[in-house]
Amino acid sequence: MADDLLRTPLYAWHADHQARLVAFAGWEMPVSYTSIVEEHQATRQALGLFDISHMGRLEFDGPGALAFLDRLVTRRVARMAPGQIRYALVTNENGGILDDVLVYALASSGPGPRVLMVVNASNRPKILAWLQRHLTADESVVIRDTTRQTAMIAVQGPTAIEVVAPQVDVDLRSMKYYSGAVTRLGATEIIISRTGYTGEDGCELIVPAASALTIWQQLVDLATPRGGRPAGLAARDTLRLEAGMPLYGHELSEDINPLQAGLDFAVQLRDHEFVGCHALQADAVAPARRRVGLQLDQRRVPREGYPVVHAGQVVGAITSGTFSPTFNRPIAMAYVEAPFATVGQLLDVDIRGRLAPAAVTPLPFYSRHSK
Amino acid sequence: MKPDELLFAETHEWVHVAQEGGEKMATIGISEFALAQLTDLVYLELPEIGRTVAAGDEFGVVESVKAVSPLYSPVNGEVVAVNAALPDHLEILSESPYERGWIAKVRLTDEACLSKLLDVVTYQKQCACAGENG
Known part of the structure; x- marks a missing residue:
């Protein structure tokens, strides 16, 4: 060190x-x-x-x-x-x-x-x-x-x-x-x-x-x-x-x-x-891009910098991603162009060359008040 | 298999070479040291059966909560088998890194690549230095 x-x-x-x-x-x-x-x-x-x-x-x-x-x-x-x-x-x-x-x-x-x-x-x-x-x-x-x-x-x-x-x-x-x-x-x-x-x-x-x-x-x-x-x-x-x-x-x-x-x-x-x-x-x-939450249905983790894609076009990028211990699935935050930032919007994350489906999810993913 | 029967890559894969049906077969896994450093594994992508690999080729991926790490083939050859049970039971990797936690078998096309691998003593020295720096 x-x-x-x-x-x-x-x-x-x-x-x-x-x-x-x-x-x-x-x-x-x-x-x-x-x-x-x-x-x-x-x-x-x-x-x-x-x-x-x-x-x-x-x-x-x-x-x-x-x-x-x-x-x-x-x-x-x-x-x-x-x-x-x-x-x-x-x-x-x-x-x-x-x-x-x-x-x-x-x-x-x-x-x-x-x-x-x-x-x-x-x-x-x-x-x-x-x-x-x-x-x-x-x-x-x-x-x-x-x-x-x-x-x-x-x-x-x-x-x-x-x-x-x-x-x-x-x-x-x-x-x-x-x-x-x-x-x-x-x-x-x-x-x-x-x-x-x-x-x-x-x-x-x-x-x-x-x-x-x-x-x-x-x-x-x-x-x-x-x-x-x-x-x-x-x-x-x-x-x-x-x-x-x-x-x-x-x-x-x-x-x-x-x-x-x-x-x-x-x-x-x-x-x-x-x-x-x-x-x-x-x-x-109207900000042109917005921070969103994404959740994924498989186990590969979207990491910082991975492109967020819609219909073949890059519309954003991951800023943080991890495997959520609470939800037992990958979650991430990303900036995406405003038209794609609505909750429920389906997008893809380009995980090292392979697309993984992701859905825009309300933030926070976890709230102690709604357990 | 005991660690002193294995060879190790600097990238933390282990190799066990044995004679199988007249051919040299390399069984490959991830070292106990690397697994302890990774912690909290969430995903394993196995090598593709039938693929021809050269030593140093990325042929799989292991992901932990914290990071994604490529798996590199430590040898030259053809992937002939993978441990299909592993991706759904990642705990096996840590429980039994040198037995039930094997990842792939590669039929060797040459043995020269083995000379670049480390014995367990040399490998552990490398890990000790990495531990201090990491």
Whole structure:
């Protein structure tokens, strides 16, 4: 493994527990510990523990922090109340997606909320530079990258909340999805949020790097008797794909705008000036291509880059594909030309020279609410 | 078959050569190391019976949840049999990689191709390095 890869505070634990480690976005990360399917099913049925410390964590000091971010993300965040978390996109002048992020407004003793943004690992340097570039001299906002001083742990699955709730000094059960709080776990101050990337209920913890190993081990010990287990990035990927969630570098890129990606819910164009808003207003009428879900009836898996075909013509391409452990069939996300993006549309995927029939399927493939 | 009776390709196929009816027959499968790395197999495309293959030709596909991996013929010859039970019972591959998990039999047209294959000790050294880097 290359020497310049970053390691999370939990690296030694992963290495001691036979994780397969891979390079991911500049980090040496566990891709799986035992089997992807076992880790996936454990998360759907009990809980999975994920080291997501590679995700970028940026803190914003100063009363103007939310007003500053309001000009740079697709959703209104200026008047977020303490405790709220919002999913949004950072777009360039053309409306192209620079990153998808979570903006946290956390209760604080100061005049305004404590503001945090979680960004994708691969985009952390780019977003940091983008934010610094747009920060004007008269804005008293200080951006701090706290990624290396902290660790981030996702606890996901139907028993996640009952496992974590007794350990923290906040009423986790009554916290809404997309809310967050500063709390204590034992003697350690942490940030906890009802968020995730698996389609399950659960929470994510941001903890000091020095406490990460102790907290992780504590969670592993609590999870194991309940059928929970550590899960790697591969299961995280199959889980998010079933849940219809886009992944930067696959469904999201600077060549794709949030409307093409079907993320209209995260775009507020009315009374909201932000970088990229004018380009998005122009595209809001009818994007020429759209993100769709596809499901297939055989066992060969459509992989990223495979052409999507209709009547012999290429009308799109796969962006992510896997074999769904929940549905026991291949599923994929793709961008296709708008006329072929309707649910029920029959298409073909060119899998290494042979066509496999596929049907446009509503996203998400999996919802915990409709089990 | 024991691993020390087998030859291995750098691309992780194993070969067992035996005399069958006056001809040299190569039985081919996937190494235990490769199967452990792949995990979560979902699909196997068997070689085509009757096809003439040269060493290094792609003649099948194995897919896991994570990735698709070509199967390369480690030898020169003609595919004369495949293990038709495997695609519906992929678990056999991991349960018994060197016996019930055989994939194809190839009638050898020459034996020179065998000299490029690795013995088990050399192959395991290659895997140990790959494990550290992978």
